[in-house]
Amino acid sequence: MLRIGMLTSGGDCQSLNASMRGVAKSIYDAVDDVEIIGIEEGYKGLIYGNARKMSPKDFSGILIEGGTILGTSRQPFKLMRVPDENGLDKVKAMKQNYKKWNLDCLVILGGNGTHKTANLLSEEGLNIVTLPKTIDNDLWGTDMTFGFQSAVDIATNVIDNIHTTASSHGRVFIVEVMGHKVGWLTLHAGIASGADIILIPEIPYDINSICAALDKRAKQGKRFSILAVAEGAISKEDAALSKKDFKEKKKNPAYPSISYEIGAQIEERTGQEVRVTIPGHMQRGGSPCAYDRVLSSRLGAAAAQLILKKEFGNMVGIRNNEIISVPLSEVAGKLKTVDPESSIIKEAKALGISFGD
Ligand code: F6P
Numbered sequence: 495m496l497r498i499g500m501l502t503s504g505g506d507c508q509s510l511n512a513s514m515r516g517v518a519k520s521i522y523d524a525v526d527d528v529e530i531i532g533i534e535e536g537y538k539g540l541i542y543g544n545a546r547k548m549s550p551k552d553f554s555g556i557l558i559e560g561g562t563i564l565g566t567s568r569q570p571f572k573l574m575r576v577p578d579e580n581g582l583d584k585v586k587a588m589k590q591n592y593k594k595w596n597l598d599c600l601v602i603l604g605g606n607g608t609h610k611t612a613n614l615l616s617e618e619g620l621n622i623v624t625l626p627k628t629i630d631n632d633l634w635g636t637d638m639t640f641g642f643q644s645a646v647d648i649a650t651n652v653i654d655n656i657h658t659t660a661s662s663h664g665r666v667f668i669v670e671v672m673g674h675k676v677g678w679l680t681l682h683a684g685i686a687s688g689a690d691i692i693l694i695p696e697i698p699y700d701i702n703s704i705c706a707a708l709d710k711r712a713k714q715g716k717r718f719s720i721l722a723v724a725e726g727a728i729s730k731e732d733a734a735l736s737k738k739d740f741k742e743k744k745k746n747p748a749y750p751s752i753s754y755e756i757g758a759q760i761e762e763r764t765g766q767e768v769r770v771t772i773p774g775h776m777q778r779g780g781s782p783c784a785y786d787r788v789l790s791s792r793l794g795a796a797a798a799q800l801i802l803k804k805e806f807g808n809m810v811g812i813r814n815n816e817i818i819s820v821p822l823s824e825v826a827g828k829l830k831t832v833d834p835e836s837s838i839i840k841e842a843k844a845l846g847i848s849f850g851d
Contacts, residue, residue: 496521496528498801499545499597502562503536503569503604503611507629507641509782509790510603511556511563516794517601517625517801518553524802531595536604537569537611540588541578545595557791558781562603571610585618592620599801603627605639606829609809613826621806622822623797625790629778631678634828635820636811640793643785645672645777646682652773653687653722663767664717666708666760670725670753670772677724677832679777681839684722684847691719691848693756695726696832697839698733699850704756705763707848712766719766723753792817 498521502510521528530548533539556563574584592600599621602612605628616622626633629645649671660667669689673679677694684692691707693699704721711719732740749755757768782790789812796810796817808819832839834851843849 496525496801497531497595497597498528499531499533499540499592499595499600500548500564501533501536501540501600501602502564502566502627503602503608504566505568505605505628505778506562506566507627507778508560508644508780509640509786510561510566510627511559512782512787512790513603513625513627513640513794514563514601515553515556516791517797518548518550518794520795520798521801522550524798531597532564535565535567536608537574537584537588538567539564540591540600541569541582541584542587543591543594545591557787560780560782568607569611571607571614574611574614585614588615589618589620597621599623599806601625601797601801605630605633609633609822610826612809613822616807616822621804623800623806624809624822624825625793625797626809626811629672629679630674630676632674632676632830633811633825634830635809635825636813636818638789638812640782640786640790641778642678643789644780644783645679646686647783648777648780649679649683649722649773650686652771652776653683653689653720656720656771657687660718660720666719666721666757666764666766666768668721668723668753668757668768668770670723670751670770672774672777673724673726675726675831676829677726680722680724680727681832681842685838685842685845687720687722689720689722689847691721691850692842693721693723693727693850694832695724695728697834697849697851698728698730699756700730701756701759701763701850703848704850705760707850708760708764708766712764721756723756725751727752727756
């Protein structure tokens with residue numbers, strides 16, 4: 495009998511269920527004698543032994559369901575080697591449960607932090623296959639992570655809706671987009687929704703340039719302006735600080751988030767009325783878009799193939815629209831950021847979008 499463990503870890507996103515369904519459907523189709531063990535709440539379930547036997551029925555009808563049927567949790571990689579409050583060795587416990595459940599392999603769906611732990615478990619001798627999840631699209635080794643396109647659609651919708659009210663009132667609107675330390679989500683949603691200014695962490699901004707772009711629009715007779723601002727956007731001054739000084743500064747922030755800081759500076763310098771909208775976790779909710787359903791189904795089928803061929807220690811990904819596999823050791827610990835010199839940035843600039851640089 496083939497016994498496969500499965501878990502979803504880190505922040506959730508759309509298409510986790512679609513991906514698990516993809517793996518399960520392909521495995522059930524290829525192998526008669528197979529059991530999938532659903533591990534609850536990510537690595538927490540693997541550490542503390544919480545899991546349940548799944549059946550084909552569990553994976554039925556979940557293609558369009560948001561969230562994850564297994565639950566998830568954040569278990570920081572940096573604490574994996576640190577015993578828990580009762581002195582439990584987490585890595586040892588994960589290995590013991592893997593053995594106790596007689597697993598032939600473990601399928602892990604997750605983002606950056608998750609992949610560091612997946613690589614650690616692989617190095618510890620467990621058979622691991624992973625799938626790339628995150629709305630941030632910041633995972634190394636794949637052009638696209640599932641969840642990203644669905645989140646782009648939601649953030650785009652938000653900015654579309656903001657357009658009408660911004661236009662009626664003649665205001666400057668800032669929409670703060672998720673994405674952690676990278677700007678993929680903001681860049682794509684900003685272009686898709688026709689934002690006038692896009693601020694991403696990879697291109698530190700100068701508030702004078704932002705205000706100049708706003709003035710230019712006002713002089714052209716435009717009554718409103720929209721800024722798509724990544725939650726990780728950073729000014730040129732802050733980007734010049736040492737990591738330590740920047741961390742220190744962020745300990746006592748003068749504003750609830752970067753958008754409020756930028757908004758206050760714009761009001762003070764230009765006299766224009768500014769409003770801030772933060773869609774937040776809405777961007778991770780609801781059904782996956784069609785693109786993500788296709789991507790997840792393809793990745794799921796490919797992950798099943800890796801299991802059947804016993805090609806462990808790999809993540810499935812997509813490159814130039816072909817499904818590929820990448821060694822976990824290459825993925826773990828690397829961030830995929832937006833290249834400020836990439837063609838998408840040049841094209842956006844050619845459209846007249848300001849990046850505040
Ligand atoms: O990594 C996905 C993400 O949604 C980021 O875009 C965001 O910074 C973070 O997770 C929010 O984390 P949490 O759900 O723990 O608040």
